Amino acid sequence: MARVGVMGCGAVAEFGHLPAIVGTPGLELVALFDPSASRVNAMSERFGGTPFTDPGAFFAAKPEAIVVASPAGTHLENVLAAAERGIHVLCEKPLAMNDDDAQTMIDAMASAGKMLFTGFVYRFSPVALQIKKWVEEEIAGDIRSLRLIYDWDLHGQWEQTSDGKWIESPRWRGRMLEGGPMVDCGVHQIDLARWWLGGEVLRYDVAAAWVSDYEAPDHVYLHMDHEGGAHTMVEMSFTYGHTAAEPAPIFTYDLIGTGGVIHFNRDGWRLDVRHGQGTLVAPGASEKNFPGMYAAFSEALRTGEPGMMPSGRDGLVATRIARTATETVSARRSSSMNPH
Ligand SMILES: NC(=O)c1ccc[n+]([C@@H]2O[C@H](COP(=O)([O-])OP(=O)(O)OC[C@H]3O[C@@H](n4cnc5c(N)ncnc54)[C@H](O)[C@@H]3O)[C@@H](O)[C@H]2O)c1
Known part of the structure; x- marks a missing residue:
């Protein structure tokens, strides 16, 4: 043990x-x-x-x-x-x-x-593992375009105290001060794209919107070109329903290949691939799998081999892309607001 x-x-x-x-x-x-x-x-x-x-x-x-x-x-x-x-x-x-x-x-x-591992728990979701297998089998041909979207409210910007007062959620504020949605959540999607494609990110660009008043953007569009020619767009938001009583987040993966499209929608946990022979539906699942990650962690500790565990370098690369993209777009915004 x-x-x-x-x-x-x-x-x-x-x-x-x-x-x-x-x-x-x-x-x-x-x-x-x-x-x-x-x-x-x-x-x-x-x-x-x-x-x-x-x-x-x-x-x-x-x-x-x-x-x-x-x-x-x-x-x-x-x-x-x-x-x-x-x-x-x-x-x-x-x-x-x-x-x-x-x-x-x-x-x-x-x-x-x-060993140093990064907790990229999305990799261990049965959905992510099925997609990895489908990409390797080329079930949708050669994957050339990925569209990974997670627009949500980060549990809401405002919360009510026990005496009925509305205050800004410390979690919402904390995550915006730590870098916002691309740094906090988008690192999972950046990691998935690198892992599914097996191709390093060669260059990236970014655009963003500020729905709230923090320095970091709260709605970010990241574009990455991978080794091998594929392109990934990651869209991440913390202001999609952040003031709504009934928020309705969007969480989807699309992998577009020369022979079809792999699609996952967390609403209804629907995972399928549409190709020349028809449509194949696979079981859906939550995007996170802590038990799966710990099974791999336990095996790594037993054998001394990392196996499927995401490395410290995987953590560094995803965080670097997310942070640089966020800083680039924030600097661009402040120079356009203060041109002199
Ligand atoms: N992978 C995921 O699904 C996922 C989900 C949420 C958060 N996270 C990440 O997990 C981390 C923690 O997030 P959280 O939502 O649990 O935050 P949290 O604020 O709910 O909890 C953090 C805890 O750490 C404690 N703490 C403060 N300083 C500490 C220190 N120096 N050493 C040890 N503990 C300390 C706090 O007292 C608190 O109990 C963050 O890096 C966050 O991005 C990952």
Whole structure:
């Protein structure tokens, strides 16, 4: 059994990492760390593992691998603390706040001789795996164009306090300050495009809109040219229904090939491929699969081989593209608003 510790016991740990860790053969949840005592105690009571609010005491519990599920700005310090102690890491996306920090993490883990993985959980969805298989089998011919869209409200910009006051959601504000939708969510789509096509991104361009008043754009269109000639458009929004009582998000994948079209619509979990012989429908699924990612993580810890796990470099590349694109379009906007 591999002894696993979790740093950061917030939303994604609660709905994704912790239930998957305790349900995965080969993994034992031994320690939890969070600066919030109430949070770490609540998660420990529910999922097990000893709770700590002091990182030194957490590491003294001797985890062999840790999961970093803390806010993006704290990933660097947590990964470096694990590298110093020779502990494998699975780190949430976005890997880091900038390229230098991501490279520092990769180098520190490599010097420690330990594995660093990025939590690109979309890869493990049965839908993403089926698409990967179809692309490799060329069921829709040679894929030349990808259109990956996720327009949603990030759970709404406004929320009501217990005394009935409306305030801006700290989560909405936090994610916009960390870089907005392309950096927070779009990194998954950038990773999928690279992984499905197996072709590196050679160049990219970006356009965006500002529906809210943050520095980062909240509705972003990213265009990437891949090695081999394919093109990907990723559309990501946090302002699609962000003020609506009944938001209706759009989540679709389209892969357009010389012999057909692969289409996934999360509404109704519909996955199909339309080609010369007709239409083939495959079972749909949620876009995330934490148990699937942890099965691969457990296998990587057992064998010492990364297998299907997304690497630190995968995290660096996707984050670099998302951040540079966001910064480019933000700079373009401020120079056009202040031409002198
Ligand atoms: N893959 C996914 O599906 C997915 C979904 C949501 C969030 N995320 C990512 O997971 C990370 C956490 O997001 P969240 O929504 O759970 O945030 P959150 O704000 O709900 O939780 C973060 C937790 O980390 C704790 N924390 C703060 N500083 C810390 C530190 N230095 N070390 C350890 N813990 C610390 C906080 O007290 C809090 O409990 C982010 O990187 C986010 O982008 C991924």
